[in-house]
Amino acid sequence: AQSQTPPVLPMPPVPASPDIPRGVTPPVPVIGVISVPEVMRLSSAAQQAEKVLGARRDELARDAQKEQAGWRDEQQKLQAEAKNLASDQIQQRERRLQQRVISAQRDFRNRNRIIQEAAQVSLNQIERELVQIIRQVAASRGMNLVLHREQVALSQDGLDITSQVADQLNKVLPSVFIPAANVDPEQLAKSGTMPTTADAERAPAAAAAPVVASHR
Known part of the structure; x- marks a missing residue:
């Protein structure tokens, strides 16, 4: 295909940006x-959450496999007995099986959501604590900019605060609150027994320094 010539479009003028007064020189990084x-x-804490929630995921997978096997058995049984059943009996059993499948799938989706939200509750605690500790460790070392090591091609050992942060995190937050397996995190949030993510969104943003550069 031949390349098309781009159309000529209007280009309205834009104002010239005025000179900006000299500002405060930023600190040396x-x-x-x-x-x-x-x-x-x-x-x-992360290991604890992974162990507990991993066990719940495994249990959910086993229950789903067991239920699916039950569907197959019921379908095969119906097929084997169909020649001895009236059409309305066949339709009735098919409807019951379909209702069973729909109900079970809804239950499994809900259980999976609860597990995922429990994981978010756990991870959120670690992330909030981690932000505080990174700031504290960086401040104690006189650092005002912390970069992700995976984005840095070369650095000296003395610049790496990973071990110190991990040690402090384990001292301050050795474990996290994980909602019980039979507790819906969304219902727990509505109970008013503890702060929620909605409260955090309404709260004023925390002080920013030192900066941890984003992965993005």
Whole structure:
């Protein structure tokens, strides 16, 4: 296909930007690096959450497989007995099986949502604590900029605060609150027994320094 010539479009004038008065010179960067994935790997709270929630995921998978096997057995049984059943009996049993499948799928989706939200509750605690500790460790070392180690091509050992942050995280937050398996996190949030993510959104933003550069 031949390339099309781009159309000629209007280009309205834009105002010239006026000179900007000289501002305050930013501080000299004192840089540190951290590996958040390694901190999470070393975190006893993260290990606890993964163990507990992993067991719940495994149980859900087993229950789903068992239920699916039951559907297949029922379908095969119906097929084997169909020649001895009236059409309305066949339709009735098919409807019951369909209702069973729909109900079970709804239940499994809900259980999966509860597990995922419990994981979010757990991770949120670690992330909030981690932000505080990174700031504290960086401030104690005179750092005002912390970069993700995975984005840095070269750094000296003295700049890496990963181990110190992980040690402090395990001291301050050795474990996290994980909603019980039979508790819906959304219902727990509505109970008023503890702060919620909605409360955090309404709260004023925390002070920003030192900056941890984003992965994005």
